[in-house]
Amino acid sequence: MCGIVGYVGKEEAAPLIYGSLGKLEYRGYDSAGMACIANGSIVCKKDIGLLEEVDRRNHLVDMPGKTGIGHVRWATHGSVNQTNAHPHRDCKNKIAVVHNGIIENYKELRAALSLRHKLVSETDTEVIPHLIEEEMEKGESLETAVLHATQQLKGSYAFLAISTEAPGKIAGARKDSPLVVGLGEDGSYATSDSYAFPAQVRQYAFIDEGEVIVLDQGGISFLDSSGTPRQKEFLPLKISSDAVDKAGYDHYMLKEISEQPETLRCSLIQDKNYFTELAMDILRAKQVVITACGTSRFAALVGRYLFSKVSKKFCDVIMSSEFHYFADSVDAATLVIAVSQSGETADVMEGVKRAKEKGATTLSIVNRPDSLLARISDKVIHINCGPEISVAATKSFTNQLAVFYLLAYSMVNKYDWAVERLRDISYNMFYSINGHGHQIKNIAEILADRKDFYYIARGINYAIASEGALKLKEVSYIHAEGMPAGELKHGTLALIEKGVPVVAICPNDYTFDEMLNNIAEAKARGGVIIGVSDRFDPIYDHWIKINQVEEIFYPLVTVVPLQQLAYYLARCCQHNPDKPRNLAKSVTVK
Numbered sequence: 001m002c003g004i005v006g007y008v009g010k011e012e013a014a015p016l017i018y019g020s021l022g023k024l025e026y027r028g029y030d031s032a033g034m035a036c037i038a039n040g041s042i043v044c045k046k047d048i049g050l051l052e053e054v055d056r057r058n059h060l061v062d063m064p065g066k067t068g069i070g071h072v073r074w075a076t077h078g079s080v081n082q083t084n085a086h087p088h089r090d091c092k093n094k095i096a097v098v099h100n101g102i103i104e105n106y107k108e109l110r111a112a113l114s115l116r117h118k119l120v121s122e123t124d125t126e127v128i129p130h131l132i133e134e135e136m137e138k139g140e141s142l143e144t145a146v147l148h149a150t151q152q153l154k155g156s157y158a159f160l161a162i163s164t165e166a167p168g169k170i171a172g173a174r175k176d177s178p179l180v181v182g183l184g185e186d187g188s189y190a191t192s193d194s195y196a197f198p199a200q201v202r203q204y205a206f207i208d209e210g211e212v213i214v215l216d217q218g219g220i221s222f223l224d225s226s227g228t229p230r231q232k233e234f235l236p237l238k239i240s241s242d243a244v245d246k247a248g249y250d251h252y253m254l255k256e257i258s259e260q261p262e263t264l265r266c267s268l269i270q271d272k273n274y275f276t277e278l279a280m281d282i283l284r285a286k287q288v289v290i291t292a293c294g295t296s297r298f299a300a301l302v303g304r305y306l307f308s309k310v311s312k313k314f315c316d317v318i319m320s321s322e323f324h325y326f327a328d329s330v331d332a333a334t335l336v337i338a339v340s341q342s343g344e345t346a347d348v349m350e351g352v353k354r355a356k357e358k359g360a361t362t363l364s365i366v367n368r369p370d371s372l373l374a375r376i377s378d379k380v381i382h383i384n385c386g387p388e389i390s391v392a393a394t395k396s397f398t399n400q401l402a403v404f405y406l407l408a409y410s411m412v413n414k415y416d417w418a419v420e421r422l423r424d425i426s427y428n429m430f431y432s433i434n435g436h437g438h439q440i441k442n443i444a445e446i447l448a449d450r451k452d453f454y455y456i457a458r459g460i461n462y463a464i465a466s467e468g469a470l471k472l473k474e475v476s477y478i479h480a481e482g483m484p485a486g487e488l489k490h491g492t493l494a495l496i497e498k499g500v501p502v503v504a505i506c507p508n509d510y511t512f513d514e515m516l517n518n519i520a521e522a523k524a525r526g527g528v529i530i531g532v533s534d535r536f537d538p539i540y541d542h543w544i545k546i547n548q549v550e551e552i553f554y555p556l557v558t559v560v561p562l563q564q565l566a567y568y569l570a571r572c573c574q575h576n577p578d579k580p581r582n583l584a585k586s587v588t589v590k
């Protein structure tokens with residue numbers, strides 16, 4: 001879950017690499033580092049902390065050299081300290097490597113290499129520069145050394161290597177971790193994510209597994225797994241830089257919450273015939289299993305409800321990290337729907353690979369158009385919410401929901417009707433987001449000292465209660481639980497005492513009366529009730545008034561104030577909601 005960048009060209013590498021690393025911090029932000037080649041030597045600076053902090057202490061952007069690599073880390077192997085930060089180097093400080101992924105056979109490799117090399121960190125990555133060192137000492141070029149090194153690695157990797165023996169060159173490779181290359185007028189770039197390319201990059205290309213890339217002053221070349229050069233198609237890069245900056249907001253999270261009316265409309269840019277075809281696939285499948293993690297799983301739970309309620313098609317949702325324990329039940333007559341914003345979550349990827357092995361048909365619902373998941377699935381739906389930078393998923397969630405509405409209504413030939421309803425909801429959302437901010441901020445200020453929050457709902461909104469609780473935990477570090485309101489009395493009610501906030505999602509629908517009963521039970525124990533509803537009741541201590549919509553669409557309007565509540569509570573607790581501790585946006589480890 002790290003981000004890597006490389007640049008070779010006419011310009012000083014450090015400021016360009018630094019700019020790109022800033023856009024990759026969503027992938028990891030516990031340490032950062034860069035290595036450049038200047039005057040025949042490797043200059044390497046790395047440290048713990050956010051990229052900006054590392055730069056403040058070490059002046060990363062001032063590093064000289066026109067060839068360089070950089071890294072932002074989310075620690076997997078080895079604690080967060082300066083030695084374990086990337087880049088890692090060989091014994092003679094002639095080779096430097098940045099890596100994203102996990103080298104599964106690193107213990108064996110370290111044991112063997114330690115007999116001849118000095119390894120200083122606790123990381124899996126450190127084996128790579130030493131493997132390259134051994135190859136280059138045999139007289140191999142940097143790219144051949146990289147190729148031979150990859151033949152000894154097991155696990156997942158995307159890495160870039162530089163060497164003083166080849167000062168104007170970067171070589172790299174990938175397996176199960178993302179890496180793309182881009183051509184600009186000033187030079188050649190490689191990065192974990194095409195969002196991180198600077199504006200001058202107009203064309204980019206994917207790197208296939210087993211390929212080695214070489215970036216030098218002449219451009220970018222590709223070698224296949226036997227070392228033979230191969231031609232590659234470059235694609236035009238169409239990312240607006242506005243989409244990846246904060247546009248005046250304090251945080252990406254708030255910006256992305258506010259974008260939802262517009263992004264929801266983008267989710268509707270779909271091909272109706274394709275959805276009809278997908279609806280037939282769902283209806284025909286002997287069984288349908290949806291797999292996802294975190295927020296995407298809560299979207300899947302809403303999807304399950306919609307399939308059942310609208311299209312009378314029962315399906316199950318299995319969290320991807322548990323998928324392989326159910327793989328025995330997956331067969332060629334199964335349709336597996338994988339939901340993932342990033343399209344690179346390791347657990348989801350693993351589930352889909354398992355499903356394919358079992359002969360199942362796979363459909364992925366993704367945001368990142370060029371993601372690994374999109375590329376391995378039989379069919380893909382793009383949710384089109386644009387870059388989501390904040391670690392907390394917000395706009396991707398509502399767009400995932402929209403896609404589930406479209407699928408469910410396609411199954412009953414009401415695609416156009418659903419599009420119209422969703423468009424109406426997007427206007428509703430706009431008024432709600434702009435009207436609620438101040439009130440929710442006040443509620444957050446009042447409740448910021450509470451240690452536990454409980455979120456309750458019934459029916460289709462149960463998943464929204466869970467999502468509200470996840471959002472709060474993730475960005476404010478306050479303990480929270482979301483559950484069906486009817487479950488409260490089966491245990492959790494024991495934890496409700498004076499002053500404990502209970503967020504009750506109780507739209508004015510078929511759940512309202514029973515919700516009020518459950519709320520009364522919590523209130524009787526001293527709970528502070530935050531009612532998220534279009535219907536007032538004096539039992540609420542705080543009423544967040546939502547707009548009335550057709551009852552099946554309530555999740556789209558109930559979730560937004562919960563996102564805002566999490567955001568403002570994080571602010572009150574003085575946490576950066578965009579970079580929660582211990583987390584990263586793309587979870588590429590199992």
Ligand code: AGP
Pocket residue numbers: 293294295296339340341342343344345348391392393394471474584585586587
């Ligand atoms: C959501 O706020 C979280 N950051 C997290 O639960 C996320 O939804 C999960 O890791 C799945 O990510 P994906 O959608 O990219 O697969």
